[in-house]
Amino acid sequence: MxxxxxxxxxxxxxxxxxxxxxxxxxxxxxxxxxxxxxxxxxxxxxxxxxxxxxxxxxxxxxxxxxxxxxxxxxxxxxxxxxxxxxxxxxxxxxxxxxxxxxxxxxxxxxxxxxxxxxxxxxxxxxxxxxxxxxxxxxxxxxxxxxxxxxxxxxxxxxxxxxxxxxxxxxxxxxxxxxxxxxxxxxxxxxxxxxxxxxxxxxxxxxxxxxxxxxxxxxxxxxxxxxQPVNLFVAGFIGSPPMNFLPAQVVGSTLKLPFVDVPISQNLADQIKGHEFVIAGIRPEYFKDASLGGVEGVRFSAVVDQTEWLGNEQYAYIPFEAPEAVHSTLEELDRDLDGEGLRTQLVVNLDARSRIREGQEAELVFDPELMHVFDPNSGDNLTRDDAKATEIAQDSEDARRAALERARSRESVSDRQAGEDAAGSQEAS
Amino acid sequence: MQTNLSTKTRNWMAVASIPVMIWTAIPLLWILATSLKGTDALADPTKNSFGNFWPKDPTLENYRVIFTGGASDLFNPALRNSIIVCLVATLISVILAMFCAYAISRLDFPGKKLILTTALAVSFFPVIAMVTPLFNLWRQVGLFDTIPGLIIPYLALTLPLSIWTLSAFFQQIPWEMEQAAQVDGATSWQAFRKVIAPLAAPGVFTTAIIAFFTAWNDFVFSSNLTSSNNSRTVPAALAFFTGASQFTQPTGAIAAAAVIVTIPVVILVLLFQRRIVAGLTSGAVKG
Structure with missing residues (x-):
């Protein structure tokens, strides 16, 4: 130890x-x-x-x-x-x-x-x-x-x-x-x-x-x-990986390829001066609007391809990335051992969803869950440090508790094993 | 060994190998047959069956001649010399080559390429080119006609060979083996002795046998760097056999001696056959 x-x-x-x-x-x-x-x-x-x-x-x-x-x-x-x-x-x-x-x-x-x-x-x-x-x-x-x-x-x-x-x-x-x-x-x-x-x-x-x-x-x-700190971590952790969308900054609105997302004043101040930022949204944050139950930003897009896996369903929606962020996205893709294929949005839908390829799909997501990254440095501008500390504390406590439980269980089973051994010796 | 050849291919291979086997076996059988012929049978084809091949009346006369008879004072010391010289040369060359090959395959040191190229260059030299200078040198330093005087040139013959074969073997052993041993608490020497050496054993055997044969079969050094029974080995001694009279060829005795010197080779190969095959084919390392 x-x-x-x-x-x-x-x-x-x-x-x-x-x-x-x-x-x-x-x-x-x-x-x-x-x-x-x-x-x-x-x-x-x-x-x-x-x-x-x-x-x-x-x-x-x-x-x-x-x-x-x-x-x-x-x-x-x-x-x-x-x-x-x-x-x-x-x-x-x-x-x-x-x-x-x-x-x-x-x-x-x-x-x-x-x-x-x-x-x-x-x-x-x-x-x-x-x-x-x-x-x-x-x-x-x-x-x-x-x-x-x-x-x-x-x-x-x-x-x-x-x-x-x-x-x-x-x-x-x-x-x-x-x-x-x-x-x-x-x-x-x-x-x-x-x-x-x-x-x-x-x-x-x-x-x-x-x-x-x-x-x-x-x-x-x-x-x-x-709460990933930068583009690389955000892209590396998670499967299918986080979607990175080019977002044009217009006042306190982010123009994504399919939809305009309003952002908080705080964030707007932070990204002032950038023409483009990169928005990161995990595939499962998108929901099929027709199934209801989620509030947020709605948009519709044509689904190019779907993959139904039984417990979930992936939908792929291609989009064009503007020149300004194209190189950043491409470099990120290389860093992540990617193949430099087309830029597309991956959406992880509920298996019940009836969306099929070629259809116009109505999707919804919660803008609160969206991360915004600086396209030059790759830093996460929406990382919530307080929340991160909380999660860290949480998992540290969980680890100690698990270790403690394992140790107490161990000592019990050791004692039992000892008794068993003693018992079998007597028997023989 | 496992083969997945079809029956048809296998049959063809068997048929094709028969001429090869005849080609290689007949000279050996001929020597054996000759060694069993008496003096008269050697001169008279009618006393032999299958043409002039097998004596109708095989005799061990020739063997008696070389072990106890007229040629015994030539042959017996030569056999002893051969055994001593070849065993010692093999042992030294394998041990030296083992350390050298290990260093070459595992360590990164300046001059590594140089050692390998030199070893290769030395083995390219025609043996005959080394004999004359060695003859002069050996006479001056007193190594002429001594056992060490033969062992040293044999090392020069066998070392390059051994270094090359062994370093190929060591390179096949995954380096992780040794690193695992070191993490497990072994010193470099322990890792070598307990993990690398046992794994390299087939390679070491193969190398030893090749080195032994090279020394055992040498004629040039032995005939030029010796002058008496002190150190002359069998291949050279055969040249000094004489017949019963000036006009008889010592064919029978030479054939008998040839058979005798072939025996250790055959025994070695039979004993270590499986090791050699394992060594030659795979290096026998499985992760």
Whole structure:
């Protein structure tokens, strides 16, 4: 158990390119932090800097208040799950899991090793595979062996490098909940790298979004979703992504492609001087007006394409972006690993909606939920700091409570397990 | 090995491989047959069956000659020298090459390219070009006609080969393996010994066998850098065999000696066949 503190970490490669640029992050004891971003954003590099596989160019890395920049990986007492698992093919599952224990010479005798490995393997349901070689295991089993190797010793923190990216979708979902349960149960500080935003949103107490080596925002998943600091975070978090619409500023009205939206005086003052801003509206904020129940700005548009998924329905409405914001939107699309396709509005409608492609649809949305971004800097001009703090406080409380519950449950089940073991010994 | 060839293709392959097998096996069988012929059978085709191929009356006379008879004082020390020289040369070359290849495949250091190119260049040199200077040098420093005097040139022959094969093997081992070991608490040496070396074992065996053969089969160095039974190895010693008289060719004895020196090679290949195949095909690393 330990806290990890990153202070202005920089990683420069030989050509001077900063893969990680001035990242500062405090990870509390027992916290589950996700590093997320599109490919090449430096998230894996950052993780490898924490574990010691990459040198730190400048800045300080503190574990439990102690500077560990110059310590070798083996002296940092962290454990890591690699993307390709990196199991030792010549050792059995048991020996793979026991490997870190055997390396700590003289600290564990054979019985201790056996009991620790068995404890880890029963937690991961690997008991029947202990004598097999990794080559004979399925992907999910290998992944669990890799986790077993990480949790078997009392490491200060677990580091995961895209551990689920090699599994199929169903298994990924199962393992995701498994990792989350395990982390709560063990209460160990965890840093988890992923490019999958579902993993980021569901697993993390806090999520750190990186872009080109620069930290954009660190916040709880809910805060990221509702109060993103800039265009990049807003576009990266959420699926389908937030719609970015060019908005012409005319006094206290924003002219969007399909509709004019009145804005507050406060916001109008803020964006005075801009000819164009970018309005961000999440797909699910649009509603089918014909179903009723929502107040707000109404407009109608011709739906180009619809996708009905059973529980929801996507509608696509193309629009033309004016030159003034076109380049900003295009650059954003590139940053988000996009393909530079046509600009279109994605609307997430209720599955009951009868809107079909080619139809003129009557839509409605609440302008209160709309974000407005500065087209040059990308900053979110409508971010509500008070609300953000509130959400942060909320999720921090929730995290502590969950950890507390997990610990008390753990101690109960430990006692029960102890009694069970004692009972079975008597019986035999 | 798994193959998904159809039956038809497989049959064709089998048929096609028969001439290849005959082509390679006949010379070996011929040597074996010759070694079993007595002096008279060597000179008289009527004493042999299948044309002049197999003796009607096989005898172990030639083997007796090389082990206990007239050629024994030439052959026995040569066999001993061969074994010592080749084993030592192989051992040293594999160990050195292992460290060198590991460094080349894992570390980034200046001069890495240079080492590899030099190793390659050395193996391009015609062996015969090195012999004369070595002969002069060895005589001056007192290495001529000694066992180390043969081991050193053999290292020059086998090291480049070993470095190249082994570094290819090490490069196939995912680097994460080693990083995982380091995170698990291993020192670089422990990571090498407990993870990398076992994984590279097929490669090491393959390399060792190739190195051994190279040294075992060498004739040029052995015949030029030795002058007596002190260090002369079998391939060179064969050239010094003489017949019973000035006018008889020692064909039978040479054939018998050739069979004897082939035996270790065959045994090695049979013993490590599976390792070699595994080594040559995949590097046997599965994540």
């Amino acid at each position: 330990a806290s990890i503190e990153l202070k202005n970490l920089v990683k420069k490669y030989g050509d001077g390119f900063p893969a990680v640029n001035d990242v500062s992050l405090d990870i509390a004891d027992g916290e589950f932090v996700i590093l997320v971003g599109p490919s090449g954003c430096g998230k894996s590099t950052l993780l490898r800097m924490i574990v010691g596989l990459e040198d730190i160019t400048s800045g300080d890395l503190m574990i439990d208040g102690k500077r560990v920049n110059d310590l070798a990986p083996r002296d940092r007492n962290l454990s890591m799950v690699f993307q390709n698992y990196a199991l030792y093919p010549h050792l059995t599952v048991f020996e793979n899991i026991a490997f870190p224990l055997r390396l700590a010479k003289g600290q564990h005798n054979e019985d201790e090793i056996r009991s620790k490995v068995n404890q880890a393997s029963s937690m991961l349901e690997l008991n029947e595979h202990l004598e097999r070689k990794p080559a004979n295991l399925s992907g999910g089993q290998r992944q669990r062996v890799a986790m077993g190797r990480a949790i078997v010793r009392e490491a200060d923190a677990f580091l995961f490098d895209e551990p689920l990216s090699n599994l199929d979708a169903k298994l990924r979902g199962q393992m995701r909940t498994e990792i989350s349960r395990m982390q709560r149960r063990l209460g160990t500080t965890t840093v988890y790298v992923t490019h999958d935003q579902i993993e980021a949103m569901t697993l993390g107490d806090r999520v750190a979004v990186l872009k080109k080596g620069v930290l954009q925002q660190v916040a709880s998943p809910r805060e990221l979703y509702e």
